[in-house]
Amino acid sequence: MNTIAQRLAQIRARITQAEQRYQRPPGSVKLLAVSKTRPLTDLQALNECGQHAFAENYLQDALPKIAALNDKISWHFIGPLQSNKTRPVAEHFHWLHTLERLKIARRLNDQRPADLPPLNVCIQVNISADPDKSGLMPEAAETFAHELAALPRLRLRGLMTLPRQQSELALQRQPFRELHALYNQLCQHGFELDTLSMGMSRDLEAAIAEGSTLVRIGTGLFGPRKSSQ
Numbered sequence: 001m002n003t004i005a006q007r008l009a010q011i012r013a014r015i016t017q018a019e020q021r022y023q024r025p026p027g028s029v030k031l032l033a034v035s036k037t038r039p040l041t042d043l044q045a046l047n048e049c050g051q052h053a054f055a056e057n058y059l060q061d062a063l064p065k066i067a068a069l070n071d072k073i074s075w076h077f078i079g080p081l082q083s084n085k086t087r088p089v090a091e092h093f094h095w096l097h098t099l100e101r102l103k104i105a106r107r108l109n110d111q112r113p114a115d116l117p118p119l120n121v122c123i124q125v126n127i128s129a130d131p132d133k134s135g136l137m138p139e140a141a142e143t144f145a146h147e148l149a150a151l152p153r154l155r156l157r158g159l160m161t162l163p164r165q166q167s168e169l170a171l172q173r174q175p176f177r178e179l180h181a182l183y184n185q186l187c188q189h190g191f192e193l194d195t196l197s198m199g200m201s202r203d204l205e206a207a208i209a210e211g212s213t214l215v216r217i218g219t220g221l222f223g224p225r226k227s228s229q
């Protein structure tokens, strides 16, 4: 029997061990549960174990879950976002991790309801300049950050990346180290950031070693996804 509660305990233990091994302060790495394609009952089970941050990639899948779960949950959108789909993100989510276009940012800024706090955003960076991956080129990130500063209904919190899969720890660490360097550069230039969204089930140790503050974990919590998803 490998229940959601047991998987949650295993992931929390991996995070704690990595914090210790890499001299990160205890509790400095937060866990984001990636619940794309998972049924509501799985989210409820995890929520009852004390997990309050969930991430979704597909809007049509996410909105019924948001409506059904309680309002103490923080919802993160981590999928690709087209400009005709910005309104539900502006209205129902607390965070967006995959921001890379000014047009999308402006729409979200206009559509964010006045009674909600600003939408927290991370710039997605294509840190290894991989033609198959989305995200801004690293050298474009600072200009984009300046453009976002003019949008009061968005709050830039940090950077996110989704690097190419690698099996060796040293290779996994390289892109995360580069994203952290870019993050430090933005902080030195006056941006008040607190979030490095990096690390998934297979590479969370590498991400924590390189300064991740938020790991996005799907299969490690919920088990394998169906292959098409």
Ligand SMILES: *Cc1c(COP(=O)(O)O)cnc(C)c1O
Binding pocket: 034, 036, 057, 078, 079, 162, 200, 201, 202, 216, 217, 218, 219, 220
């Ligand atoms: C699916 C997904 C994850 C989680 O991946 P796992 O390997 O299941 O932990 C993290 N980040 C993004 C952007 C994803 O799409």
